[in-house]
Amino acid sequence: MDTTQRTEQQRSADRRRRELLEAADRVVLRDGPQASMNAIAAEAGITKPILYRHFGDKGGLYAALAQRHTDALLDSLRAALDAPADRRERVESTLDTYLGAIEARPQVYRFLMHPAEGGQSGEQGFDVGKHSAPLLRRMGEELATVIEERLDLGPEGQRLARVWGHGIVGMMHAAGDWWLGERPCSRAELVRSLADLLWGRLAAAGDRVGGPGF
Amino acid sequence: MDTTQRTEQQRSADRRRRELLEAADRVVLRDGPQASMNAIAAEAGITKPILYRHFGDKGGLYAALAQRHTDALLDSLRAALDAPADRRERVESTLDTYLGAIEARPQVYRFLMHPAEGGQSGEQGFDVGKHSAPLLRRMGEELATVIEERLDLGPEGQRLARVWGHGIVGMMHAAGDWWLGERPCSRAELVRSLADLLWGRLAAAGDRVGGPGF
DNA sequence: CATGCATGTTACTTGCGGTAACACGAGTGT
DNA sequence: ACACTCGTGTTACCGCAAGTAACATGCATG
Numbered sequence: 243m244d245t246t247q248r249t250e251q252q253r254s255a256d257r258r259r260r261e262l263l264e265a266a267d268r269v270v271l272r273d274g275p276q277a278s279m280n281a282i283a284a285e286a287g288i289t290k291p292i293l294y295r296h297f298g299d300k301g302g303l304y305a306a307l308a309q310r311h312t313d314a315l316l317d318s319l320r321a322a323l324d325a326p327a328d329r330r331e332r333v334e335s336t337l338d339t340y341l342g343a344i345e346a347r348p349q350v351y352r353f354l355m356h357p358a359e360g361g362q363s364g365e366q367g368f369d370v371g372k373h374s375a376p377l378l379r380r381m382g383e384e385l386a387t388v389i390e391e392r393l394d395l396g397p398e399g400q401r402l403a404r405v406w407g408h409g410i411v412g413m414m415h416a417a418g419d420w421w422l423g424e425r426p427c428s429r430a431e432l433v434r435s436l437a438d439l440l441w442g443r444l445a446a447a448g449d450r451v452g453g454p455g456f
Numbered sequence: 457m458d459t460t461q462r463t464e465q466q467r468s469a470d471r472r473r474r475e476l477l478e479a480a481d482r483v484v485l486r487d488g489p490q491a492s493m494n495a496i497a498a499e500a501g502i503t504k505p506i507l508y509r510h511f512g513d514k515g516g517l518y519a520a521l522a523q524r525h526t527d528a529l530l531d532s533l534r535a536a537l538d539a540p541a542d543r544r545e546r547v548e549s550t551l552d553t554y555l556g557a558i559e560a561r562p563q564v565y566r567f568l569m570h571p572a573e574g575g576q577s578g579e580q581g582f583d584v585g586k587h588s589a590p591l592l593r594r595m596g597e598e599l600a601t602v603i604e605e606r607l608d609l610g611p612e613g614q615r616l617a618r619v620w621g622h623g624i625v626g627m628m629h630a631a632g633d634w635w636l637g638e639r640p641c642s643r644a645e646l647v648r649s650l651a652d653l654l655w656g657r658l659a660a661a662g663d664r665v666g667g668p669g670f
Numbered sequence: 671c672a673t674g675c676a677t678g679t680t681a682c683t684t685g686c687g688g689t690a691a692c693a694c695g696a697g698t699g700t
Numbered sequence: 701a702c703a704c705t706c707g708t709g710t711t712a713c714c715g716c717a718a719g720t721a722a723c724a725t726g727c728a729t730g
Binding site (some may be wrong): 329330378379382393394395401402404405406408409410411412413414415416417419420421426427431432435436438439440441442443444445446447449 | 543544592593596606607608609615616618619620622623624625626627628629630631633634635640641645646649650652653654655656657658659660661
């Protein structure tokens with residue numbers, strides 16, 4: 243029948259797609275985000291046009307690749323965020339999960355955060371805005387949902403939650419990016435410092451003697 | 457004489473360089489970060505090799521361009537940060553200055569934040585890490601210095617200040633990026649919400665009825 | 671056995687970063 | 701007056717990567 247035919251062929255195509263994505267993954271992990279389509283095709287043991295048949299263009303491949311990792315990371319973060327513990331503990335656990343992930347696979351992280359790098363004219367036919375750090379956006383929205391669900395923030399709670407979701411995620415991201423490059427302290431110290439910031443230590447800190455307060 | 461000759465020629469070269477940068481600015485403002493060297497040269501009324509003689513490669517031109525805007529923005533931020541007012545007011549003013557800048561010139565902003573996009577193989581001879589968001593790094597370091605100078609944060613103050621500097625800048629950046637794309641609220645509302653977050657409202661918020669606290 | 675149809679290939683076009691080699695114009699020493 | 705240098709500009713080219721067209725092949729089904 244037609245439908246069974248379709249499903250069987252689609253399964254085959256999906257398997258192939260997954261194989262190609264895994265090959266692309268290996269190459270990106272090795273060469274960074276500037277991996278060429280030729281290199282990816284070679285790693286998969288095939289040639290370019292097949293990649294294009296499966297993913298349309300380089301942006302499509304990268305988007306598919308990014309979504310795999312993004313989904314995986316988001317699952318870990320959700321788990322940390324939903325653990326049975328008090329608020330501060332969960333925040334620290336979530337921060338630590340994120341930092342642990344980017345520490346374990348910096349190449350993947352760089353790819354996810356700067357997916358457009360290395361593209362030649364490929365970016366011309368593709369909207370740049372859609373690409374720029376979709377991971378950050380998704381994390382921000384996710385966190386916003388959690389915040390709004392669980393916290394009582396008054397009448398403007400919804401807007402506050404979204405702003406905070408994106409803001410906190412950005413804080414985590416920028417601090418993590420800087421930390422990953424300079425390694426100025428341990429992961430635990432970084433987590434504590436960020437949680438302290440979120441817990442209002444900035445507002446509570448006293449002015450330094452000899453000058454106006456910051 | 458030799459020295460006067462040199463200085464005079466160098467002045468001429470500097471003027472030329474500035475003209476080229478302004479032309480490049482116009483093109484980047486129009487075409488986004490994927491502006492080609494050919495287009496920039498054409499806008500300047502010349503051809504490619506001259507650009508390369510002045511800036512070495514595309515990365516050099518982009519770095520020079522980015523530094524101009526980065527310097528300008530940092531000056532504005534410093535002014536807001538140094539104004540004679542209390543801490544909260546200054547924080548809000550700084551946030552507002554940044555958001556106003558990215559709102560006024562989103563193209564410039566996108567260029568500064570994603571300077572590597574649009575490069576073909578040019579990224580190969582250039583270290584990607586050096587390029588990725590140097591503006592964020594500079595803002596983070598700057599803020600860290602201010603925090604450490606003005607706040608009394610105890611024995612670990614130096615480390616805390618740097619973490620917070622980069623963290624706060626990242627918060628501002630991510631929230632601003634999201635806000636610029638979706639425009640979910642006014643600038644003033646965004647500023648207030650972010651300042652509230654920094655002022656500990658996350659820690660102070662009560663749990664929502666009917667579920668465990670976030 | 672012929673007909674689709676997915677999968678694979680080679681060979682090409684286009685466009686960009688970057689470079690080599692040449693051309694012109696002005697100031698300079700003899 | 702003449703060659704020399706030096707900065708500024710050009711055209712023409714190379715290499716490389718994205719993306720495409722056209723052709724080949726294996727396998728199911730009428």
